[in-house]
Amino acid sequence: MESIEPAYGTGPLLLVAASAVAVLLFLIMRLRLHAFVALVLVSLLTALATGIPVGDIVDILLxxxxxxxxxxxxxxxLGAMIGKLLEVTGGANVLADTLINRFGEKRAPLALGVTSLLFGFPIFFDAGFVIMLPIIFSVARRLGGSLLTYALPAAGAFAVMHAFTPPHPGPVGAAGILGADIGLVLVVGLLIGLPTWYVASYLFGLWAGGRYVLALPEDSPFGGRDDADRPDDVPPASAGGVAVTERTQVRRPAFGTVLGLLLLPLVLILLNTGLNTLATAGVIDGESTAVQALRLVGQTSVALLITTLVAMWVLGRERFSRGEVESIVNSSLGPVATVILVTGAGGMFGGVLRSSGIGEALAGSLDAIGLPVILAAFLVATALRVAQGSATVALTTTAGLMSPVVAASDLSSVAVALIVVAIAAGSTVLSHVNDSGFWLVGRFLGMDEKTTLKTWTVMETLIGLVGFALAALVYAFV
Structure with missing residues (x-):
């Protein structure tokens, strides 16, 4: 919906924006109101406070x-369905075992990290990390040394993929709000995310493992220091729709099958991006039927739909009945419903900010003080992340605040994708006690709060800083 003539000047609008963010943080942090409800309520209150006509408010929110x-x-x-199918069939185990054998035991942390990067494409951070924990514990028990040496490269890989690359909700939501091309966000996210992981997660994990000797927890549900190794044919313990006693007999897929399923959507999406680039440069006829058909196949949603269908056929045909496959993919949707709704509510908040004129006021203020858009986006996301903990809320709220600024700045499509990555970097830094990931990693690895702050929090902050530095460097040349 187009912007409505602002009812107030720049000063009052910016005051309303600051107050809206403060109220949002108060509702989430102090009153413990669910982020979805808080975002909807603050969107409504902001629309009223900025003088949007009452008759238009509901339409703008929707x-x-x-x-x-x-x-x-x-x-x-669709990404959750793909991840669930790979989880239930033991795809993560297959990747880890094969890569460790090929990399060698001395490079086991690298193998675990690469496995997590691949498996982190379709599956969320918390679910992916929990799936990998039995493998991490088994490798640490077999090879010895600090558990952090093996756990941090894997955890950092999931964190990077979750924050920087589609189809995860944060970057997808931010890209949608800012009008960025999803394919370019994927390409830029990978190009920046991979070196960021290597420096801030893998190398840091090796350093932290040498500095902090962390033994295997004695009472971990994933296998303590005195437990026998998990049999190779037993997938991780969490799955929906199929009983564990049945799943222990499931034949694991081949390494090539798992790798192919993970690479298929990437190849299709990159095909679309490449054809679009060639058509823009005049190398091929972008209006031809063949090119249009190939670009359709490479649209992100279509690419993931194709991959989901292939995964259901390839992974399910010899392992589960049709009813079991349906149950497995159905069980993947429950955990992502909240994230989808919170992201949508963040888009609602952004719509109000655009329609009320707050975005234009913010753009004018940033231009007056000379603060680059990408730096402002990173700082706002960082502030929101530190204040309330949720990376998704930080991503979507920052994208909503910055979308009018981006729209008014006449930026290239690559620059907009870099701003999405900068916001993702800001939403990653300084994970602490208000972030669920802080407690998940700390508790599962058997760390106290002080050790978690010195390891996990530092690693997350490095991921954010290195990712932003790389994005800002590229941004300076586009």
Whole structure:
């Protein structure tokens, strides 16, 4: 919906924006109100406070919510289905075992990290990390040394993929709100995310493992220091729709099958991006039927749909009945429903900010003080991340605040994708006690709060700083 003539000047609008963010943080942090409800409520209050006509408020709220969900829900839902199918069939075990054998035991942390990068494409951070924990514990028990040496490269890989690359809800939602090309966000996210992981997660994990000797927990549900190794044919313990006693007999897929399923959507999406680039440069005829058909196949949602269908056929045909496959993919949607709704509500908040004129006021203020858009986006995301903990809320709220600024700045499509990555970097830094990931990693690895702050929090901060530094460097030349 187009912007409505602002009812107030720059000063009052910026005051309303600051107050809206403060109220949002108060509702989430102090009153423990669910982020979805808090975002919807603050969106409504902001619309009223900025003088948007009462008759237009509901339409503006629904337009922001619906336009964001149009891009987020399909990608997140299909990505979750792919991840669940790979989880239930033991795909992570297959990747880890094969890569460790090929890399060698001395490079086991690198193998675990690469496995997590690949498996982190379709599956969320918390679910992916929990799936990998039995493998991490088994390798640490077999090879010895600090558990951090093996756990941090894997955890950092999931964190990077979750924050920087589609189809995860944060970057998808931010891209939708900012009008960025999803394919370019994927390419830029990978190009920046991979070296970021290597420096801030893998190398840091090796250093932290040498500095902090962390033994295997004695009472971990994933196998303590005195437990026998998990049999190779037993997949991780969490799955929906199929009983554990049945799943222990499931034949694991081949390494090539798992790798092919993980690379298929990437190849299709990159095909679309490449054809678009060639058509723009005049190398090929972008209007031809063949090119249009290939670009359709490479659209992110279509690419993930194709991959989901292939995964259901390849992974399910010899292992599960059709009813079991349906149950497995159905069980993947419950955990992502909250994330989808929160992301949509963030888009609603962004729609209100655009329609009220707050975005234009913020753009004018940033231009007046000379603060680069990418730096402002990073700082706002960092502040929101530190204040309330949720990376998704930080991503979507920052994208909503910055979207009018980006729209008014006449930036290239690559520059907009870099801003999405900068926001993702800001939403990663300084994970502490208000972040669920802080407690998940700390508790599962048997660390106290002080050790978690010195390891996990430092690693997350390095990921954010290195990722932003690389994005800002590229941004300076585009």
């Amino acid at each position: 337009a922001g919510f619906g336009s964001t969900l149009a891009s987020v829900a399909l990608l997140v839902g």
